[in-house]
Amino acid sequence: MILQILICLIASSTYAILASGFSLLYSVGRMLNLAYTVYYMLGAFLLYWLRVDVGLPILPAVILSILLVTIIGTAIQYFIQQITGHELIMLVLTFIIGAIMASVISHFITAGVLYLIIPSVIEGTISIMNVHIPLQYFLTLSAVLFVIILFWIIQFRTPLGTTLRAAAQDSEMAVLLGINPHRVKLYANVIAVFLAGVAGVVVAPMYPWSSTMWLHPLLVLLAIAIMGGLGSFYGCIIASFIIGFAENIVVFLIPGAAYLKDVVPMLLALLILLVRPQGLRGVKI
Amino acid sequence: MMSTLNSRRKYLSKDLFNQPTTIALLSCMIIALIMPYLLPLHITRTFTITFIYAILALSWNIASGYAGQLNLGVAFMFGIGGYTSAITSATFGFPVWFSIVIGSLLGMISGIIPGLISLRLQRSYLGLATLALPMILSAIIVNALPREIAGGMEGILAPPLLGVRDIVLEYYVALVSLLLSSIFVWRIASSKMGLFFQIIREDEDVAKASGINTHLYKVLAFLLTGLLAGFSGSLYVHVVRTVSPVVTSFLISFLPIIWCAIGGAGTVYGPIIGTILLDVPTSLARGYIGAFAEYVPYALLLLVVFIPRGEFGVGRLLVLRLKGIKLEHMR
Numbered sequence: 206m207i208l209q210i211l212i213c214l215i216a217s218s219t220y221a222i223l224a225s226g227f228s229l230l231y232s233v234g235r236m237l238n239l240a241y242t243v244y245y246m247l248g249a250f251l252l253y254w255l256r257v258d259v260g261l262p263i264l265p266a267v268i269l270s271i272l273l274v275t276i277i278g279t280a281i282q283y284f285i286q287q288i289t290g291h292e293l294i295m296l297v298l299t300f301i302i303g304a305i306m307a308s309v310i311s312h313f314i315t316a317g318v319l320y321l322i323i324p325s326v327i328e329g330t331i332s333i334m335n336v337h338i339p340l341q342y343f344l345t346l347s348a349v350l351f352v353i354i355l356f357w358i359i360q361f362r363t364p365l366g367t368t369l370r371a372a373a374q375d376s377e378m379a380v381l382l383g384i385n386p387h388r389v390k391l392y393a394n395v396i397a398v399f400l401a402g403v404a405g406v407v408v409a410p411m412y413p414w415s416s417t418m419w420l421h422p423l424l425v426l427l428a429i430a431i432m433g434g435l436g437s438f439y440g441c442i443i444a445s446f447i448i449g450f451a452e453n454i455v456v457f458l459i460p461g462a463a464y465l466k467d468v469v470p471m472l473l474a475l476l477i478l479l480v481r482p483q484g485l486r487g488v489k490i
Numbered sequence: 491m492m493s494t495l496n497s498r499r500k501y502l503s504k505d506l507f508n509q510p511t512t513i514a515l516l517s518c519m520i521i522a523l524i525m526p527y528l529l530p531l532h533i534t535r536t537f538t539i540t541f542i543y544a545i546l547a548l549s550w551n552i553a554s555g556y557a558g559q560l561n562l563g564v565a566f567m568f569g570i571g572g573y574t575s576a577i578t579s580a581t582f583g584f585p586v587w588f589s590i591v592i593g594s595l596l597g598m599i600s601g602i603i604p605g606l607i608s609l610r611l612q613r614s615y616l617g618l619a620t621l622a623l624p625m626i627l628s629a630i631i632v633n634a635l636p637r638e639i640a641g642g643m644e645g646i647l648a649p650p651l652l653g654v655r656d657i658v659l660e661y662y663v664a665l666v667s668l669l670l671s672s673i674f675v676w677r678i679a680s681s682k683m684g685l686f687f688q689i690i691r692e693d694e695d696v697a698k699a700s701g702i703n704t705h706l707y708k709v710l711a712f713l714l715t716g717l718l719a720g721f722s723g724s725l726y727v728h729v730v731r732t733v734s735p736v737v738t739s740f741l742i743s744f745l746p747i748i749w750c751a752i753g754g755a756g757t758v759y760g761p762i763i764g765t766i767l768l769d770v771p772t773s774l775a776r777g778y779i780g781a782f783a784e785y786v787p788y789a790l791l792l793l794v795v796f797i798p799r800g801e802f803g804v805g806r807l808l809v810l811r812l813k814g815i816k817l818e819h820m821r
Contacts, residue, residue: 237614239621292614293560297744300621301791304740308785424625427618431611464633471622478610 207333209457211342215411217449218349222404223422224429224441225356226397232373232436233393234286236295240303242419242426243310244278244398248405249414250310267406274402275395281306282394303419311416341410348407353442356400360438369393373436421467425452428470432477448473522665526658533774534661540769541664542726543749545671547761549718550746552675553601555755556684557711558691559608562743563620564719566604566627569738571597571720572727573631573640576648579728581639586649590724597720598713605712609705621743628738645734648727660729667725668762671718676758678714687711688756741787745769748791 227241251270255261261269281302288298330337360366371379372389380386412418429435429444452469456462526534550564575593578584584592607619631640640646651660678684686707689697697704727733736742746761753764772786779786 237618293617293747296560296562296614296617296621297747297791300740301744301788305785305788308788420625424622427622430618431615462633464629467629468626471619471626475607475619482610 207336208338208342209453211338211346213450213453215342215346215349215408216453217446218346218353219404219408220422220425220429220445220449221442222349222352222356222400224426224435224445225353225438226400227426227430228435228437228441229369229373229393229400230282230397231430233369234390236286236288237292237299237430238282238285239296239300239423240281240285240306241397241401242422243303243306244274244401245405245408245422246307246414246419247277247310248274248402249409249418250405252406252409253414270406271399271402274405275399278398278402279391279394282398286390286394303423307416307419345407345411349404352400352403352407356396357438359396365392369396424467425470428474431471431474433483526661531657535657536770536773538657538661538664538729539726540765540773541661541668542722542729543745543769544668544762544765545722545725546719546742547746547749547753547765548671548675548758549715549722551750551755551757551761552678552687552718553604553708553711553715554747555750555757555760556679556691557687557708559604559708559711560613560617561604561620561712561715562617562747563604563623564715564746565738565740565742566620566623567597567600567716567719568723568726568742569624569627569631569735570600571723572733572737573723574720575724576646576727576733577639579649580646586651586653586728590721590728593724593727594717594721597723598717600720601712601714601716602709605709608708608712621740624738624740624743628735631738632735641734643735645732645736648731648733650731651725651728664725664729667721671721672758672762674718679758683707683710691756741791744791745787 223242223245227238230236230238230241248270251273252266255266255270256263259266285299285302288295330339331343332338358366360369368379368384368389369392371382372384372386372393376386379389425445425448428448429441432444432447433440435441448470451473452466455465455469459465525537546564546568549567550561553559554561571593574596575586575589578592579586579589604616604620604623608616611619632642651663686697686702689700689702690704690707690711694704697707723737726737746765749764749768750761751764752768753762754760768790772790776786
């Protein structure tokens with residue numbers, strides 16, 4: 206039972222991190238970037254590469270992979286930001302860029318390997334009420350929660366966060382007040398990619414790595430967007446916790462139904478839409 | 491508002507048969523009829539599959555080109571049609587034509603799902619929701635259906651379209667199906683329903699204000715999309731003779747969008763021209779470039795950047811030139 210709750214919490218907070226990054230990109234850049242979860246996959250992949258192929262110790266590997274994801278992702282984001290036009294074009298193009306990146310990553314180093322097992326950051330288990338829980342879970346959970354709190358502090362307690370929120374609320378007014386829109390976009394990109402990279406690196410040891418790893422978080426992000434969680438920090442957190450708990454509880458309750466993980470988020474979003482056509486927060490986005 | 495729509499409707503129906511267009515249409519038909527006797531078999535087969543894809547592009551065009559609903563998940567209907575047809579004919583032993591009928595009908599019924607979603611979500615958000623549908627479908631097919639029926643990741647074999655392996659005859663079946671489908675779409679487009687679809691695309695509030703039941707017509711547009719997409723899925727499965735979760739991949743959802751956009755969405759001929767222009771060269775090129783063949787569809791999809799307004803394509807410009815209409819008069 207403790208293990209289950211822990212897994213639910215980890216999944217929900219990972220989704221919360223990804224959703225806050227996605228929502229930051231959406232609110233500052235006005236773009237639904239479907240390539241976003243590839244940065245998560247890239248983080249996990251780089252951690253594997255640095256740990257296993259290069260052979261770095263844990264701490265440098267973690268720091269270096271987060272750094273690399275942030276640099277590569279910001280560069281790619283720079284190009285994605287140039288896309289303008291019909292919303293159909295944006296959706297198709299960002300998804301295609303994501304698919305290309307995912308297939309390039311999986312071609313690049315893992316020729317012919319379907320799954321990679323990424324080594325844990327800490328080995329060993331701890332026993333609580335006769336349940337053996339890997340220490341990795343606690344580390345992941347605390348890291349994920351730490352990142353969420355850090356993001357909250359950045360967004361609500363620093364001048365940078367005020368700038369970001371101002372640009373998100375009314376970009377023209379923000380420009381009039383002397384905020385450089387390009388710099389704000391750059392900051393938003395760096396923060397969003399950093400969040401995805403951290404999520405990937407921290408969660409990576411818990412799941413096997415595969416070339417389709419980015420699709421499930423993407424489905425969750427789509428569901429969060431439809432539930433109306435985008436555009437506000439608390440909306441993201443609430444929607445991600447609903448989805449994270451719902452999908453894991455369904456998987457625990459119904460044996461042999463792990464595939465329902467892909468089905469539950471969207472189903473839940475549509476059900477919520479059926480009951481509340483205005484979305485979770487009651488604000489049209 | 492109404493006058494521009496009426497004039498556009500006239501372009502679609504009457505002016506299609508002025509002289510240059512008729513000549514072009516007839517020569518295309520003659521070329522299509524004699525093609526299998528002039529070209530090698532593998533090119534004939536490429537054209538067979540291209541014609542089936544053109545039906546898919548036509549189907550996407552109904553809900554998205556005419557009615558303007560952003561649909562990124564046409565592979566959902568395509569996959570349901572294909573799997574239904576393959577399972578009914580391979581496992582339950584129905585004749586192929588009957589299983590194609592069942593596949594098309596089930597494709598139509600599956601169109602209700604995006605149709606109902608379109609009542610609550612609009613524009614990008616409808617796109618996000620429909621994008622998820624094929625992924626959910628493939629998860630269900632691979633894991634929930636028994637392996638002996640649906641075959642899991644590997645898929646199952648489907649019986650050939652005509653009982654025997656005959657590439658030339660299959661080509662003609664695909665050609666006739668494409669012809670019938672385009673006549674079907676043309677009849678819809680020039681009917682009152684097609685006019686309503688276009689009003690909904692241009693301005694949904696105006697459509698509501700002028701007494702059109704927008705909910706009914708949006709669901710109807712998705713039903714018709716589902717019918718044609720299911721039909722093309724069933725044909726595809728029996729021509730390729732195998733069905734696997736590949737038929738629900740995002741490429742199947744996205745390529746019709748590019749074909750329609752290049753050919754000109756919201757017209758009958760646009761999707762067909764776009765599909766033939768883009769799919770035939772890429773399918774033929776795929777044999778020569780080896781390892782990079784996997785990236786060809788991606789490169790094709792990047793063409794989406796060059797679409798001027800998202801719905802005004804090369805094909806439509808071509809036909810307008812044939813009709814002698816200048817671009818400025820159109821919009």
